[in-house]
Amino acid sequence: MSDTGDNPAIGFLKRIAPAAGQGGGLEAMTAPGAALEMLAPSVPAPDALQPVVDRTLAKIAENRALDSHESFALEAIIIPDKRPVIDVLSGNQFRTDHALWQHFNGGPAHDRIAAAVPAVGRVELPGHPSLAYGGTGFVVGHNLLMTNRHIAELFASGLGTRNLAFLPDRRAGVDFEQRADGGSFVLAVSRVVMIHPYWDMALLEVEGLPASIEPLRLATQAPGDVPDVAVIGYPAFDPRNDIAVQNQVFRGIYNVKRIMPGKLTGREQTQSFGKLVFASTHDSSTLGGASASAVVNAGNGTVAALHFGGIYLRTNYGVPADLLARDGRVIDAGVRFEGTPRRESGPWDGWWDQSEAAQAAATTVTVPASYAGTQAQGAGNRIRLTLPLTVTIEMEPPVVAGGGGPAPAPPSAGGDNVVPIEAPVADYRDRRGYDAAFLGAPVALPEVRAAAADVLRFELDGKTETELRYEHFSVVMNRPRRLCFFSAVNIDGGLSRKSPRTGWRLDPRIPTAQQIIQECYGNPPRFSRGHMTRREDPVWGDETAAARGNADSMHVTNTVPQMQAFNSPIWLALEDYALEHAREDEMKISVFTGPYFRADDPVLYGVQVPVSFWKIIAFIHDVSGKLCATGYEMSQKASLPAPSTEYVFGEFRSRQLGIATQTSIRSIEARSGLSFGNLADFDPKSGITEAAGGGDGLLDQLEQIRFV
Structure with a gap:
């Protein structure tokens, strides 16, 4: 049952209900009859659902709790009636x-x-x-x-207006049609003009726009009413929102041009x-x-805001157009406004200053004019050269104008400030990787079977390889x-040794495009970045070997x-348990870790993003x-962005800790599509073969683990 006092859907309905006289919407309704009349959908519900709609309206009017069927009726029928979705059809008719x-x-x-x-x-x-x-643009x-900046970062890197570039093997275009009744008109994005360091906004150059597409004009003043x-x-x-509600609201049609009042x-x-x-x-019905x-x-045809996300049944957010009208760099980029x-x-301002300083430091050096192979430009004995050079720098955080203090340092494209290290391929030629004979009894490297065609193959010293060998460990890529x-x-x-953490690294043996560097991290x-083989x-x-192992793990x-918020105490304790016992008992262990990949x-x-992970620990008892x-x-x-969010904001905190499960190796093989050879024969749960995890044991404490 859902209490109307804390039901977010009812709270949202209170805010969007039509006004009741001078007093406002649902909050002003004093008689159940008035509420029923005002909340009833203007378009009748399907016959099968009309009884539950009527029952839902009656309960809301009487401030009674809703059951799950009534909550669905509220979210999928009653609320969408107040905030519908309108198809745009051929000829831009609606x-x-x-x-x-x-x-x-x-x-x-x-x-x-x-x-x-x-x-x-x-x-x-x-x-x-x-x-x-990736989303929309206009x-x-x-x-x-x-x-949006978060859309541009799907195919471009950089921040500000300089040194912006397409990511390797990435392109972008804009389709100005894609309607429910068909149509397509695509133009290529030729250049990234701006990725704003403060707002979730980016500007792209699209060549060949016909005269029939008039630029929209952004408002220069905040609206004085509620338009x-x-x-x-x-x-x-x-996929984060309720499937049945989405299908009801959007009639099972997605990815096409819509108007959302x-x-x-x-x-x-x-x-x-x-x-x-x-x-x-704003309170329109939107989705990712x-x-x-x-x-x-x-009321006036101007763009009031650039939508960038929202929280389901609470509100939607947009970059205010009138604030963009105060940013000189946005004005200079050629954005059109209504008025001056x-x-x-x-x-x-501080975010612009810092991004521009970082860009200048990363791309320019000053050398004497007499430097061999150069010619001086400008006065004096100094020249300025642009080189293919990346420099990591640390700067003081910018001061927010009028804010009286420092602002948090702005993250770079992709959400964090990571500039990965990339060593020469030759540096890896002495890496032996995982050793199958390490424990004395042979334990082979897992074999990818179900998705063997998805294994990344790369050329190294004239041979085709699939195993990325590092110091004491190996990785096979999807x-x-x-x-x-x-x-x-x-x-x-x-x-075992202790070693300080180092910086993140790219592997030069495989294409950079096959490595997720920044896109989803920050x-x-x-x-x-969750380690599969732990850093320690x-x-x-x-x-020397310990230092290599430490650096390679990054x-x-x-x-x-x-x-x-993912790593629950029991999962971390399991990893600590294995490593610390190996140290205390001076024992050898081999650990295999990976994600379950699902469509x-x-x-x-x-x-x-993988939702579930597995781990296997092998040792001599x-x-x-x-x-x-x-x-x-x-x-x-349980820790992924909640189904109630379209584009998630703020620090996310898991609503509940995950629980680790001891499961059979045969079950892991069935779910992962990997083969661990005969390792399952040495599993105390070897009699459990169900792929769905039958007989698994939830772990609340380490004493529950079965080793024999």
């Missing part, structure tokens, strides 16, 4: 039967929205390994398209790229894919997912996206002297 929005069908409001529709397009991602498109100047808005974009199916509701502080910003808010939709003021934009200082199938490590507790709500595990042997090939893994920040192996698995599902 019409709605909803009584609340009949004024969108004709008159000045219709004409203003109709004029804006052609300028809105879908940002295409040809060749992207997991996404057909024309704001001569050959100039505005979209109707038309959010124009391409809502996509979102609503109200502009004011300003609210929210997290965006590691900082708090004052965003515009609607990011970068144009929030068009139906007014350059002013703002909290974005080519389409750009993550490892598994990481396998040998640990010698008798030779401060919450983005992901951590290969840190053993003489000083390769991005050895990581998988994991929520910062329905969610796509977040442009990366298909200190009592029996025989080989022993145990398997475990854990899910980060």
Whole structure:
């Protein structure tokens, strides 16, 4: 049962219900009859659902709790009736039967929205390994398209206006059609003009725009009332939201141009790229894919905001157009405004200063004029050269104008400040990788069977390889997912050492495009780089070997996206238990770790993120002297962005700790598509063969683990 006092859907309905006289919406209703009349859908529900709709309305009017069927009726029928979704059809025609929005069908409001529709397009991602498109964009100047920064980062790198570039093997385009009744008109994105360091905004150059697509004009003043808005974009199916509700609201049609009516509701502080910003808010029905939709003021036809996300049944957020009108760099980029934009200082200034300083430091050096092979340019004995050089620098955080103190350091493209190290291929020729004979009894490297065609193959010294060998461990990569199938490590507790953490590294033996460097990583709500082979595990042997093992563990090939709240105490304790006992008993162990790859893994920040993970520990039992192996698995599902979010903001905290499970190795083989040879024969749970995990034991404490 759902109590109306804390039901977010009812709270949302209270805010969007039609006004009841002078007093306002649902809150002002004093008689159940008035509530029933005001909340009843203008379009009758399907016959099978009408009884539950009537029952839901009666309970809301009487302030009684709703059951699950009534909650569905509220979210999928009653609320969408107040905030419908309107198809855009051939010739940019649109019409709605909803009584609340009949004024969108004709008159000045219709004409203003109709004029804006052609300028809105879908940002295409040809060749992207997991996404057909990234979101929406709209024309704001001569050959100039505005979209979100988090969309641009799916195919581009950099921050600010200099040194912006397409990611390796990535392209982008804009389709200004893609309607429910068909149509396509695609233009290529030729250049990334700006990735804003403060706002979730980017500007792209699109050549060849026809005269029939007029640029939209951004508002220079904040609206003084609560105007109707038309959010124009391409809502996509979102696996984080309720499937049945989405299908009911969007009629099972996604990825096409829609108009989403609503109200502009004011300003609210929210997290965006590691900082708090004052965003515009609106209450239209949106989903993932609607990011970068144009929030068009139906009262004057200007763009009131650039939509960048929202929290389901709470509010939606947009970059305020009138604040962009105060940023001189946005004005200079050629963005068109209604009226004259007014350059002013703002909290974005410090972020611009720092990004530009970092860009200059990363791309220019000063050398004497007499330096061999150069010619001086300019006065004096100094010249300036642009080189293919990347420099990592640390700077003091910028001071926010008018804020009286430092702002948090702005994250770079992709959400963090990581500039990975890349050593020469020759540095890896002495790496032997995982040793199958390490324990005395042979334990072979796992074999990928079910998805053997997806194993990444690379050329090294004239031979085709699949195993990336590092110091004391090896990794095998999944080519389409750009993550490892598994990481396998040998640990010698008798030779274990401590070593400080080093920087992240790229592996030069495989293409950079096959390694996830930044896209989904960064401060919450983005992901951590979760080690598969723990950093401490290969840190053993003489000083040189331990240092190599420590540095090698920091390769991005050895990581998988994991929520910062994912590692539960029992999962961490399990890893500590294995390593510390190896150290204390000076024993040897081998550990295999990897993700379960599923077709329905969610796509977040442009990366298909594994939900569940497995681990196998093999060792010689200190009592029996025989080989022993145990398997475990854990899910980060409870820690992933909640189904109530379209684009997640702020620090995400897991609502509940995950629970690790001891499971059979045969079960891990069945679910992962890997073969561990005869290792399952040495598993105390070897009699359990169910792929679905039958007989698994939830682990709340280490004493529950079965080793024999």
